[in-house]
Amino acid sequence: MSLVAAARTKIYEINWLLPALILVLGLIGVAMIYAATDGVWTDGAQQHLVRLLAASGLMIVVAVIDIRFWYYMAYPIYAVSLLMLVGVDFMGVEKNGATRWLDVGVTDIQPSEIMKLAIVLALARYYHDIGKQRVSHIVGLIGALFIIAIPAQFILRQPDLGTTMLLTMTALAIIFLAGVNWRIIRSGAIAAAIAIPLFFQFFLKDYQRARIMTFFDPAADPSGAGYHIAQSKIALGSGGVSGKGYLQGTQNKLEYVPENGTDFIFTVIGEEFGLIGGLATMGLYILLMGICINMALQCRHQFSKLLILGLTTTFALYVFINLAMVMGLAPVVGVPLPLVSFGGTVILAVMTGFGLMLSAHLYRQNELPRSG
């Protein structure tokens, strides 16, 4: 009996609204990739669908596993992720000038994607364990900063500015949610205001700096990085209110928008379905995140709450950065639109994340070791 049988009964208690919404967004992705590849089914759309379904299976498996297992595994997972990041540093596979991949025989994986989940697990457990009293305490703060700084440092070295920022912001959101007092938040903000310009000046690679500068002055480099933004805006703008119609987008079909199947997939939606399609897609994302937040607030334990909220934050940041980038409001940093963009590792990581959220919600009443 036991585990498998318990899982079988538990499966009905899953909050099915969330997987349903995920599937809708994923299928929008399939349709848009099909459009972006000029109607060639085998150029990505098919693969995206297969990955979507496979990852959904994984999500359900993760979901039915007791949250206590994930609680105990939080630190080990974090440790393994960290080891893999170190591994990338020593023997990573280089693609397009960045070393982000680890060759594990069957395929190349991106440890930084796994770390996005692991750091949320680790921080949720950390704050669950130390309890509210020590959140704003100096020791509590230092522990959290270590959990963040070590992986962030390795990812920055790959170099992957986008993921580093994403990771840091997620972690800061968790610290904020965990209840660190406003005095610390204020001093942290002041420190950041001083540190960020210095960071920009001394730690960024030339190409990263160029990307950010291009964002502020796209005309300076119309065929390089500025080209992405300019062409992406043309695609969106020419879509108008109702769009050019499915498979009718000239900008995308004629390959003017680079990487329109991956990071710039939203331009296809905007060009072919216009403002209506764009706002509808954003509405779906808002709904999805609303469901997640609601699930978090129903949980009993700090670990589950912080886990769901942290993962939701990561997800939201993906969406925000991607949309802002596509609309020309943020520099081109290579962040996909989760669920819709083509890309294997991302969909796997995102769906595992949703699996964890579903598990936390499914076992929201289960007993965890007492806080602090």
Added chain:
Amino acid sequence: MIDHQDDSHTLTRRTMILSGLGLGVFGVLGARLYQLQVLRAADYTALSEDNRFNYNILIPTRGRIFDRSGEYLAINQQQYHVEIISERIDDLNKTLDRIDEIVPLTPVNRERISKDVKKFAKFVPVIVKDHLSWDEFAALNFKAPELPGVIPRVGQGRSYPHQGAFSHVLGYVGRARPEDIAIDKDPLLRQPSFQIGRTGVEAAADMKLRGNSGRLKVEVNALGRIVREWPEEDQRAQPGSDVWLTLDAPLQKYAVELFAEDSGGVAVIDVMTGELRTLLSMPVFDANQFVSGLTQAEFDVLDKDPKRPQFNKVIGGNFPPASTFKMNVMLAALENRMVDPREKITCTGKIRLGDRNFHCWRRQGHGGVNMQQALQYSCDVYFYEMAQRMSMESVHDIAVKLGLGQTYELGISGQTKGVVPTPQWSREKVGTPWRGGDALNAFIGQGYVQVSPLQLSVMAARIANGNKAVSPHLIIGDNVPEFALLDIKTENMSFVQAAMRSVCHEPGGTAYRYMPLGVPGIEMAGKTGTGQVRGISASERASGVLKNRELDWQFRDHSIFVGYAPYDKPRFAVGTIVEHGGSGSKRAADITRKLLRRALQRDGLIEPDPEPSKNLEPEARL
């Protein structure tokens, strides 16, 4: 428990803060989307259209060039070439090796190909080699299936069916050079397969021959690859206009034949209209080679040839007119009443001026000669005497009236002005004062005097016409202004004409023994000339002047002749210079009279030769 409550409160409150922040971000994104897709939609739609459409230039067919009776001189011919599309090729070198087995490629070819492949987008065809023979083309087509990305093609190329005969007049075409593009903004010039006229009529009438480009509206992707054509919005290319020349192709080719291996130039001109029936520079080169691109070796052969085939001598060559200049002196003397034409001047074979002897071509002298005889025998001493009696300026004025020392509105470039010196000219251009010896030399058409064969023909035409300053023209349809009056007294002109007749038809005339025309009842007028290239020293004169055939080619005399026919009703005039043509004016006189005869025959004025020469047959028309 309170602790837990508090904990939960803080978290809920902070979750709401972050959620609010998130909704705010979505609000900003939504507003941005509204801005892009509603407020600025029109701008971006226009930009999208710009992206999408391109206009491809369609190259017009170049106009053809005909002779006066419609014989093809320059045409567009099917031309075979082979091109490659680099994106379909794995290994460029290996592919070129395979092509090389059929069509030999030089290292220069290869270098140019790899440069082009790098320069253009990978789907743009790059020409590997053009002007393939049919055999090469067929062999490539046979091999093509195993050579992906290699495409044998049929295109259009300029072709000159008569090879060399018209090469200097027609010029040739070639790809536009950066300096052409800088001046001429026609987008056609930027097309790699478009060719503009480089020299000759091809350049002179280029605007007419070129036509107007067409446009093909195409939808292109970001890399410039054409994804769709929009034929309904095509603007077709307008082919260039054809150009007719005044030349008579069979006559010109006959002239080539008459020159054979010799170098020089000849012009046959209509004495009434100025139309050039022949305008030939020898030796010729094959302009087709220039269109297809010369190899370095071929170029070297042309470039190092002492006879300078590339040089258009008939309009650009500077030669001493020698005795053919004497008509100018005669006319100047008559017009200015400087001498009684009946006065006999004694020729002893030489005269002495200062410490120098000036010799007549006839060492033993001519005895007493009047003006008419002086021309008939070409007595130099008579003209030396004239030089001492009259000014160089008066001769210069007549020479200019007769068309020397100037260029004409011919259309094609490369004309020389030649030189008709004056004392002032000598001071300004040579920097030395005009000495008596200079005048003596100039009066017999040597020294500083220089003319082109075309100028000689014009001079002959104006003497023949007697009334109007006939100017040559070449391209039919060019505006020919009304010829000015010559302003030379008719009786003086008649005197010179009669003297020129005697050169050919009176015993003792320097051309008498060359059997003028040989047509009963029709006479011609002419004048011989022997252009001296080297000075003859006193010691050489003492020991016997070397015969021309004993000299190296470049030291031999130029053989010169001017003439017109018929004498009584002039129709055509000819100026001929055979460069280093050797002893006397025999070569040039021979070419001139044969051309005059053939020109009159072709004009229907005299019966053709009983056995029509095969050269009269127009070449198979293409």
